[in-house]
Amino acid sequence: MGLRLSIVSLLFIAMLIAGCGTEPKERVVDLADFKSQMLGQHSRYFQEQGDQLSWQQAASQFAQSDLPYGHSESIALGIGTEPVWLHFQVNNPQATAREMRLAVKTPWLDIIDAYIVADNTLIAHINGGDYLPFEQRPMAHENFAFKYQFEPGLTDVYLRVESLGPMAIPLELSTVEQAQQLDIASAYRFGLLYGMLLALSLYNSLLYLITREKEFGLYSLYLAGFVLNSFSYTGQLHEIITVDLGVHFQDWLDCFLMITYSVAGLHFARALLKTKNYAPVLDRVVVWTTIAFPLGILLGALANQLVFSLLLGFMLNSGFATLFIIMGIRARQAQVDSANLFIVASVTAAVCIGISTMAVAGIVPYNAYTFQAIEVGMVFEAIMLAIVLAKRFNLVQQDLAVAEKFAHTDPLTNVNNRRGFQQPAEALFKAAVDNNQDIAVLLIDIDHFKRINDQYGHTVGDEVIQMTASCLANSTRKTDLIARWGGEEFIMLLNNTSQAEGRNFAERIRLSLAELRCNTPSGAVNFTVSIGAAGSNQRVCAGKKLAELSLPELIKCADSALYEAKKAGRNRVVELCGDCPFTEASTAEK
Template identity: 35%
Template sequence: MIFLLPVQASQSIENSFAVEPFNTRYLQETERTVLHPNQALKDVRSKGARSQSDILNFGLGAPPVWVHFEVSNYSETKQLRYIQLENTWLDHVHLYIFKDGQMLQKEIAGDAILFEKNRTSRFFSFPYNFQPGDTSVLIRIETPEPQLLPLFVLTEQDMLDRKIKSGYEYGIIYGFLTALLIYNVLLYFSLRSRRYLFYSLYLASFIILNMAYTGHALKWIWPNWPEFQNQIIPPMMMLFAYLGILFCREFLSLPERFPRINTSFNLLSAFMLCSVIWYVLSGNYLAMLVTAFISVIPFALLMISAGVVACYEGVKEAKYFLGAAIFAMISAIVTAFTVSGIVEYQPFGFHAVEYGILIEAVLFALALAYQFRISQAEKIEAQRLADRDQLTGLYNRRGFQKVIEPIYSNATRNNRNICVMLMDIDRFKDINDNFGHSFGDLVLLDLSGLLMRELRAGDIIARWGGEEFILVLPETQHDEAITLAERLIGVVSNQVVQQQQTEVQYTVSIGISEMKDPIDSISTLIDNADHYLYKAKAAGRNRVAYQVDQNCELDS
């Protein structure tokens, strides 16, 4: 497929030099036999079609095309200009310069030739000193690939300016994508999450594909492998799409959440894999090109569909994924359609995939970050719930052990006092047996709410098990703990728990221990409190038990 832009002269060319774009003509060979340049010049002048639009479309695998235009030098001296074809994947390019019917110069180039033998930049650029008067330029292009032919006649300064501008643009694109790639690789090795691995591979495949597509790879990475350059783009398009599928599958958890969409992705992956295998075995490059371009459409639609369905199903991070997929896939389709001739050539359309991938990279990075925040929040919430009693919301034993150790260690180091209370609801089994376990849960909730209201912010409350609660009072003297316990006894005994027509009052028993010799651990402190709780219940319940010197004093 050949796309021809009418020859464009440099904007800075003076009135003494002109290119006649409206006299640009083209002629497509009817046979695979290459015409002689002199005959081709006569034929294209007499039988060639005049360019009527900015683009000429000859289709994939078209025969070679001859392009002819006139250059006029109105000055009396020679003028150096560069005839530049700003495309990188032309297999064979033959350029002929004629003046007064005589061939003055011949150039042979193409990406089927070693890079160093036919060009110094990623484009095909031919310098020529145009003599005064009219000069004919004849170019023959042969390639099986879809083609664009942006053709410019430039001064040396204009060519340098375009090169610098292009360098800045691609420096930003590749620099940004490479930094993002390195960042995600580090995240993968840190978090061991496959979504970061697949996204890293997805970014890497695009960088390599784009560098092959723009000619940067041929210039900097594999200049001595023209055959590889000729074959790499279609397989890389397939690989890019396949890695996008893997990333989508992992990011949205398609096998678990959306098995039907996952099946569609599997079928597309199988189709692409079979196409690559068939291409390797048959060597049918043209068929591989067609397959690669066609595969872009279902890949784009499936990615967007997966994002839409995930958003509809309430997957929070899917909104970023959908936005990224829309930008990336639409831009990829625009570029594919521009390159394949379905839509008219525009510079933006030709480079749309590069702009789209930058937006996609930002949105996918936001999606991964948002997903990570959600994952961390869920993890923290799961840890919090694991440390909490499901009924009352108080610490359970597991959570209690986490918070008590630093409190006890601080008190030990700084010689601070701690008191521990163990509290038990009196005759709780009778409440469950007489009124049911749901009513017993109401009693537990009533007591836990009362304790949270009555205790200080720095005190620790936990459900120790069943109807038993533990209270840790940092920076509290023994007599202060006794006063608090007696107040709690009184407040609890006045509580009334009601459900429909049932009203029940309940009481509690409390055992108190304080941190002093020979106590050497928090476990010993709790065991002592449990000992006094047993004493309180044995003495008749609804009372506090604690140690005074060597005796056990009971207070009702």
């Protein structure tokens, strides 16, 4: 009894195994409660060998041969393959016809013929592909698509696909309503993708115009090139360009746009990471890669060798992703700022590009996720690289700010130099004129400065200049301007201050500086200054209205007053006064 049970059990298991290993003759697409489905695993296929077959010959081969079904949502066979025949069956269990839409969701396939057969009789023949101008296609759609009323019962659908480009055939059967919803969702998705990338591209192009840093311009070209390439290989560009430019027009356009963004991307990475400075050999490899592959593709175009050019294009795409990673690693070794973020972005993009490339080449299953992985990778990479460039922009701005400061600041005293004084002084003078306010200019010169330098050395001379600048800076208001005018001479522009008030202010400064002592090995050194003051009283200066004068003329008046102060014995303030051009305001005590 036990032996019989064991034998029965073994037979039952064997039957289960045999049953599990047996495929049904046809995997029929049932339209009961049907909305949308990818038909890769419901379709059998074979490749033509020799002459082109009729649909009857293809049907006979499907009937007589044990042909394979697709293993994923799409049937992908690589580049430059022979024409492919596909077959699937649709069952409509309802009593009335049902309208469906069949689409091949790869826009670059050259020639597609669909044969609708019922009871071994050809009901309809629909032809399309990107060799047809857009307006001549079965539907106004970037992909090969058509609507058909499936009658009750079984219907056979045969498709013949011919293309020199990547043979990726994602078949989708949908209700018309569901197809429209899928199209709308796809449009929103692409709109979001393109909008984000184009916004980043425009932003970086503006940064390039502002900074003239070439990495911003190259990144803008890189993003714009990818968007244009995506716009082409998804077929959307050909809804705009509808002229008949040949059977393989879209294939060639995709090929050239693909290398355009790859070349721009590699040169962007060179500029961003400054590889020429620390990795000259790698830098030359990148440069020659961006020259050799496009030249090879161009030669392929001149010889009309599409498959050769496409293979070079995919090789460049793969090499582009690999070189990005290598450049990032080398930059990290050289301790380049933001190299870590660049590596994260590059690895993610490389994985996604690799998945999409292998899906199109038929190495991995082709479906919506593998085909569009490149777009996910590009968005992630774009965000990461935008962060890198934002950091770079901040560094550029900091460098510009430092350079601007050095260009307008005297390094010894840390006050404005003559260049740093000029622009804000002109604005301050104009504001005084516009607002009917007085303004005063003081020119301060350290007395006998050459003697101090000769007797105590330049170090002491520099310290005297620094002490003078510090005293002047601590004496001014935030609205006043101070600058080192040259050598041992300083200038002050006093806002909303009359000449009389400026004269009194200058006297306080003269007394304060006279009290300072500079310690040296030879003992304490004191020094004095001479000051020339010029300005307006009641908006009138030397008999002229302030509005009739310019700032250089006012400074010239102060310079003349300073000359008179030094001529009169130094250590004093001299001001410009009315008809008597110069009046001594004060002298040092004898």
